[in-house]
Amino acid sequence: MSRAALLVIDVQESFRQRPIWAYGSNPDIVGQVDRLVTAARQRGDLVVWVLHAEPGTGGVFDPARGHVRLLDGLTPTAGEPTLVKTAHNAFTTTNLQQLLTTAGVDDLTVCGIRTEQCVETTARVGSDLGYRMTFVTDATQTFPIPHREVPETATVEEILADPRTMTTEEIITRTEYALAGRFATISTVDEVIGAALADARR
Template sequence: MNKALLVIDTQDSFYHTPYWSVRDIPDFQHNLTQLIGAFQRNQGKVVKILHSREDIADSPFNPASGFVKPMAFLETQFDKTFYKSVHNAFTDTGLATWLKRAKIDCVVISGIRTEQCCETTARIASDLGFDVEFVTDATLTFDMQHKPSGKLISSEDIKNRTELVLAERFATVHRTRDYLA
């Protein structure tokens, strides 16, 4: 099976959002760096996906902001870069065509936000016929407030929910350590 690691939206834009939190950053950075290294050692493709929204002038995701670039800890060479303006990495990027031409049949999901762009990419990839591996500890998200109830949902609970809805339906769920052996 030929695999590509998708590093989704791990970009400076997030530093400038109201929900940014550094709490889970050390583990995320460590796991993602280890995962990228494992792919590079095993000659897997590493693909950078950046979220870019030119239609929202004051957004940190607008390229004019200067923040649509990989976070500094990603000191790596990527095999390919795609820019997206929607939640998943396939709809408006040409990623599926590139993967098929490269004879890649499995995508490995990592990046920022677990329940949003990462999960949505996993679902679309599955629908497009790719095998999907979701590396939850190499994804990052943030606590969210449930508006109707006012309840604060922790990033850990959000990740658990993502695993619940993806596992055995859209993806197999993995940890970084699964790729390091």
């Protein structure tokens, strides 16, 4: 029997430790993800939590710093696996595909941080692996991206003042254009919850 799963990708404290956090696209990322998680649990879907780690780097993604944990307000329940990845997508460095195959999952919904990076990359890889992907844009979050020539030492103020910086709105639009019709169905939290309620009435 076919089953669906929700992947919650990198909604972790690491990002909140960065100065750019205050300029994120979705201040209510925890609330939006929690709505999806609640709907998935009610429908009996598998919920999989994914965290990103960069061991030995000394940065905010180094587990030794203590920030590789879910943001406050999000808590897995019994039976919901938490995977730790070291690549951009959630498949390459984890046993995610084996876990989904064992659970009989064909449909994958993705949300999390960052819109154009780990969430989009997971959607692309998942699609290539044969999963039907749903990308819930308003349950993702991203941040302004500096031009490639901007030094890593640039301050947030310098990045925001640079006309070459890609805004969060531009990033989200680009991601949706790239995914739609190729790798994933673009959806909203309300649409996903509405579909879940419709399934429950059948």
